[in-house]
Amino acid sequence: MTESRPRNPGAIAEPATVRAMFDRIVPRYDLMNHLMTFGMDLRWRKLIATRAAAMGDSVLDVATGTGDVAFDIRAAGARTVIGLDFSPEMIGAARTKGAARGSDIEFLIGDAMALPFPDNSFDACTVSFGLRNMPDYAAAIAEMTRVLRPGGRFVCLEMTPYRKPVLGRLFSLYFEKIVPIVGGVLSGDIGAYRYLPQSVANFPASTQLVMLMRAAGLTNTHVTMLGFGTVAIHTGTKELGSGS
Ligand SMILES: C[S@@+](CC[C@H](N)C(=O)[O-])C[C@H]1O[C@@H](n2cnc3c(N)ncnc32)[C@H](O)[C@@H]1O
Numbered sequence: 384m385t386e387s388r389p390r391n392p393g394a395i396a397e398p399a400t401v402r403a404m405f406d407r408i409v410p411r412y413d414l415m416n417h418l419m420t421f422g423m424d425l426r427w428r429k430l431i432a433t434r435a436a437a438m439g440d441s442v443l444d445v446a447t448g449t450g451d452v453a454f455d456i457r458a459a460g461a462r463t464v465i466g467l468d469f470s471p472e473m474i475g476a477a478r479t480k481g482a483a484r485g486s487d488i489e490f491l492i493g494d495a496m497a498l499p500f501p502d503n504s505f506d507a508c509t510v511s512f513g514l515r516n517m518p519d520y521a522a523a524i525a526e527m528t529r530v531l532r533p534g535g536r537f538v539c540l541e542m543t544p545y546r547k548p549v550l551g552r553l554f555s556l557y558f559e560k561i562v563p564i565v566g567g568v569l570s571g572d573i574g575a576y577r578y579l580p581q582s583v584a585n586f587p588a589s590t591q592l593v594m595l596m597r598a599a600g601l602t603n604t605h606v607t608m609l610g611f612g613t614v615a616i617h618t619g620t621k622e623l624g625s626g627s
Pocket of ligand 1: 398401402405416445446447448449450451452467468469470473493494495496510511512513516517518
């Protein structure tokens with residue numbers, strides 16, 4: 384239940400540990416995502432890309448990883464797309480993909496907690512399976528909101544703590560026991576795939592996340608549940624008249 388979970392402000396591991404973990408798992412990262420979600424992640428990423436690109440030409444994808452959301456945003460029509468991540472290995476993989484596709488997306492190494500952009504720079508800002516790993520959820524949302532133009536949209540795709548009793552037990556078995564074994568075998572890093580369910584359990588439930596978004600100055604908040612209630616898209620609009 385929501386009340387019994389710890390109300391930590393951010394990720395269960397230090398940023399340096401998180402970065403090193405993502406650096407290590409890059410080679411099998413995409414494959415593991417598709418296996419773990421039975422390919423549903425492809426559709427989820429396209430969904431948020433469409434919602435972001437609908438806002439205008441310039442979109443920032445924070446915690447871009449190997450860049451799949453950024454590529455989908457560009458394909459959905461946004462003309463200026465930037466992907467940012469603090470893992471050099473992830474950004475290296477995104478740049479390699481971009482070069483192979485002849486993409487003009489800019490992939491930058493940078494920290495989501497201190498984005499290297501002025502206030503009001505982007506029509507939309509996406510973050511896909513990234514927020515859960517950041518050291519302070521409220522501060523991260525505030526920073527992404529800062530770089531949005533007034534009226535711009537924040538779009539977050541993230542795992543959400545699962546609470547349905549019967550399916551919940553099955554999902555826990557799958558997510559807490561099977562995924563770490565398969566992830567461990569494929570990536571050689573069982574720790575990373577043990578961290579995954581633990582980090583989701585620590586993440587705010589949807590109602591709390593919406594409260595954090597509103598506190599950051601986002602309005603018109605909307606939640607779409609996906610993957611049998613295991614994943615959610617949260618969107619919000621930066622208040623008009625808000626300068627930063
Ligand atoms: C689970 S991956 C998600 C990657 C990609 N968005 C996707 O949908 O597959 C989480 C990413 O968040 C990045 N990340 C975590 N904390 C970050 C931070 N403070 N600043 C920038 N990137 C961060 C990690 O390096 C990693 O690439």
